[in-house]
Amino acid sequence: MIEDVVQAREFDFSAADFERVRKLIYGKAGINLNPSKQQMVYSRLSRRLRDIGQRSFASYLDDLERRDDAGEWQQFINALTTNLTSFFREAHHFPVLAEYLRTLSGPVRGWCSAASTGEEPYSIAITASEAIGKARLSLLATDIDTSVLERCRRGVYADEQTKGLSDERLKRNFLRGKGSNEGMVRVRPELAQQIEFAQFNLLNATWSLGKPFDFVFCRNVLIYFDRPTQDTVLRKIHSVLKPGGLLFIGHSENFSEMRELYRLKGKTVYERI
Structure with missing residues (x-):
């Protein structure tokens, strides 16, 4: 009480x-x-x-x-707002993303709708780089919280935040700090330049996000919304996702009642109908 x-x-x-x-x-x-x-x-x-x-x-x-x-x-x-994240969190999503990206030709456009402090969008960019090369991905990474977006843009992380990354991935995608920055790593510019960070509220009445996306990550966001708000957001994501595009959601989220919009493609991965 x-x-x-x-x-x-x-x-x-x-x-x-x-x-x-x-x-x-x-x-x-x-x-x-x-x-x-x-x-x-x-x-x-x-x-x-x-x-x-x-x-x-x-x-x-x-x-x-x-x-x-x-x-x-x-x-x-x-x-x-809560910003709990890590590199390659919910790791089962990234092989699915890599396999899907290899089926696409030409430029690829994605959206990470809850960028938090940047680990998720950088994990997406690393996956895309390994699957199709650095030149093809254009990733929009948004968050409602403006303070975390500044951390995203800096792309600087303490060593303990990157413990889940292999030595090969660390060497290929990060620069190690020296002197006063010892114990820190910074995202390499060629990886960071694939990502555009911007503030965005999923409750905005209109979504002006440019061309449709090949995939969308909206993980561990819908659990904070009630059912009517979830339905509204999912319908709007459907409107900005290409037919056949993939939607990745969090492990505690599901929307089986939206069968007219999405079909289950894998564990918490849905395909836009």
Whole structure:
């Protein structure tokens, strides 16, 4: 049970405040926060309150809605989005992607719709480079969180973040840091240049993403949406994916009721009908 006011905290945070946060993040980002996430919301947003000198959640949320400041709304979204990722996470997807890419001719266009801190789009680019060479892939990598996109563009990772990569892949795709950057690696420019990073909200009313995609990665995103929002996003992905193109989703996600749009192609891999 969520108590009306939790004591012994730096900021007042009531049940009503939490419900307002849930409503606002759902409206802006489609995220359906579980009622059990009260402590997570307090922990993440209290840092923002502290940074800008707010005295309570109520006053912060009042200002957020009254001023309608796009920059502050983005900070609010950034604070509440989760960025759990790693190189070649859910590894079974990448051989499927490589095999599919070898069936295509000419330029290949893909979309990674939840780029997080960059490990997923760089894993896609590495897979494409090994399967069809570096020159053919054009990958759009987006995320709703603007702060992680800056980390994506830098393409710098600590050694422990690349432990799952073979020595061969590390040598071919990364430059090792020296001096003050020892213990770090940077993505090679020829790999990074295949990727365009951009901010994008899957709840946007219109999707202006350019030419249709040969494949889309939308992994571990739909689990944060309720069913109507999931259906809307899946239909929009269908509209930007080429017929026969592949959609990769997360291990906890499924949409068997969308048989008129997609057919199962493999483990959490679907083909656009």
